[in-house]
Amino acid sequence: MSESRLRHLLSVDDLGGRGGIERMLDRTEEFLAVTHREIPKIPALVGKVVVSLFYEDSTRTRLSFETAAKRLSADTMTFSVSTSSVKKGESLLDTVQTIEAMGIDAIVVRHQAAGAPRRVTEWTDAAVINAGDGRHEHPTQALLDAFTLRRHRQGSLDGTRVAIIGDIVHSRVARSNVKMFAALGARVTLVGPPTLMPESLVGWPAEVHHDLDEVLAESDVVYLLRIQQERIAGGRFPSLREYTARWGLNAARAARLKPDVVVMHPGPMNRGVEIASEVADGPYSVILEQVANGVAVRMAVLYLLAGGAEHEEAA
């Protein structure tokens, strides 16, 4: 058994397989308990500085990481890079080296280019957390989804049937979650238009299906991806109306779901497109639990990576 400390979190693969993932989820339970205290703040990261380095807009993910950092008593700073300042600005290399030279302990990176966070690790000793890179990965999203699901599945995803629905090929959430759910023993089915599916399933431990209605009745979990409306012009995409008719989770489809089904969405939702409002706000939905658990997951990740915690095993 090899033993290594988690230094960065770039991909679900970094977590060390099922054992490592489960340890992280167990840790998250402890931090979730902290968030329920009357004073939900602990001095774990006093004096540590966490920088959000966001080359893509995402208030939601940034606020979640910043809330997590503040609950750990870290100082936070934001480095939001608009397109214009990228143009006239310095390279990613120089930005990262500059930030690190200031004595920053963790860098949360979102970037439109797959692989950018990995490059960042080559240039810094700070802990690097991938908050979404191109079509590649979004590992804290997968962790919070797994955490949420485990709580709704009596502690285990073994044999759970998960349908992930939408624009799979362009989605880092799908890519991370397929790895995550499969590692935890779930059976994943990808559903959506053929043009939005991966050409090969290498690296995607999942099945593919194109007819949502055939899949729904057997699914324990229905995971809807956000439709990127800017993709529709690209030709690979059906019209929004056709998409909603064939792959949207509306009330009629929801009526045929299993009674203990769990409906998930990473947000932000396009209500009326991939999910109807009555489903988003309905009894099966755990969407707001996902958000709440996201803070606890990010507390666990920041604590382990920026906190100089004891060595963690990875299988």
Place this chain on the structure above:
Amino acid sequence: MSESRLRHLLSVDDLGGRGGIERMLDRTEEFLAVTHREIPKIPALVGKVVVSLFYEDSTRTRLSFETAAKRLSADTMTFSVSTSSVKKGESLLDTVQTIEAMGIDAIVVRHQAAGAPRRVTEWTDAAVINAGDGRHEHPTQALLDAFTLRRHRQGSLDGTRVAIIGDIVHSRVARSNVKMFAALGARVTLVGPPTLMPESLVGWPAEVHHDLDEVLAESDVVYLLRIQQERIAGGRFPSLREYTARWGLNAARAARLKPDVVVMHPGPMNRGVEIASEVADGPYSVILEQVANGVAVRMAVLYLLAGGAEHEEAA
């Protein structure tokens, strides 16, 4: 006598009439004293998170709330929504639910639509504070104005003659302040071009006058509203030059004011338009006191709403 705790602050009406307003002003005195300490910071809100949710730009109001929150040891985060991200973004409902799911304790909302903060209260258990909604209300502005004025009027506004001057009908500051000053016993006169006055005085406990020069000599308080230059094109507005000539407070007019008059402005000022620089910086002006008191008022409001303080009475 009904007793209820103040959960949100959306309107001057929420404060519970004269009794409730006066208790809030008394509280503010205590927090003003805190701001004068050598270390002007108390641990009242440690572990609480206050989010500024601003759909309209206002650095001034946002900094005032954030300073107040930091002086109470709360953590603060900003969610500034530019027009572009609203377009592609999620609904106000989803934004609010997402923020709340992260475990936020208070949401300070500024929005261009009247009533938006009230809708926010339907979607969250966090305390909601209206920092200005469309033409509707801006209750913390009214509180800080009343607080400032009470200090200059020997503790009581009873019988004080207040002139509020400018574009009344479009002004949330006017609407909140008329209610506030009237509730505290002042006599309010609205002054400005007829086209910028409310069509009916229902809900406006005030008189209307169009000739500033007739009103000035009798006023104990002259409250100037900011002229929104973008309104001038609308046709209801005289030219800027005509406005300044007839309703601007210049040095000549200031010379005819009562010796103990108080000149107020909510800021930011258009110097040379609704107020001349020598008046803004002159002996009657309490404009910077308004700003300073604004931090203390917002400390009192945040403390009561986010702090889980003991139950407050409202008449």
Place this chain on the structure above:
Amino acid sequence: MSESRLRHLLSVDDLGGRGGIERMLDRTEEFLAVTHREIPKIPALVGKVVVSLFYEDSTRTRLSFETAAKRLSADTMTFSVSTSSVKKGESLLDTVQTIEAMGIDAIVVRHQAAGAPRRVTEWTDAAVINAGDGRHEHPTQALLDAFTLRRHRQGSLDGTRVAIIGDIVHSRVARSNVKMFAALGARVTLVGPPTLMPESLVGWPAEVHHDLDEVLAESDVVYLLRIQQERIAGGRFPSLREYTARWGLNAARAARLKPDVVVMHPGPMNRGVEIASEVADGPYSVILEQVANGVAVRMAVLYLLAGGAEHEEAA
């Protein structure tokens, strides 16, 4: 000997000559030691509020000041003024008075107009720190450069030969650094195209040379300025290619440098223009040390100016 307390830092001249500069550098050593502690944070400025008032974009300088302020336990707020809000907005005077009325302790100002920070001092009792004003000065940059250099020159710059290379006349960094290095006993040579040199050397205690290759071999320190690409269109500037050929520090030139030379750059770099990547990342470069020392320098400055520290002597 006159004695006065440093209230603002607008120019290298404010530091009180060699004695005052050396005391500030000695102080910086103490704060650098703080940044190397396991918990690099001290409660020196608890309850103080530091506002960054930036009328020009500079994430790098802003983050450095904010990191410094947070390591001193101050609260920080940012007031970034985009061009658009300046247009519709309030004057610098009103912004400063408003910020001060909120009870802010220090204002870090960056402004495109030379002299703007000095005007700010006329309107506020808060400590004002110039973080770059037009072509005028950038005193904390000069302090961090002197601090970095002193450590590499066995504690003294006496007799050190410093070449500063680039667009001298438009550079506030050059202006502050010439004063700084000369005050500490160094001999400064300015190098670059004649059109980019000051017309007179009054106020520039330095020599001028146009041929980089003649200067390099004798230099103990090579300080490269960032080429502002937007200046090239102005006619006073050679083509980028010509500039790089004649005044860029490439590997061939670096090979002829003294073995103990120090290569500096204030960042952000234009790699391949004024400096080649292999030089920027090579053994002579102390560029990242400059960044790291910048946080310690700004801690020292903020501590002295916002901290109500004991009276400091200035010669």
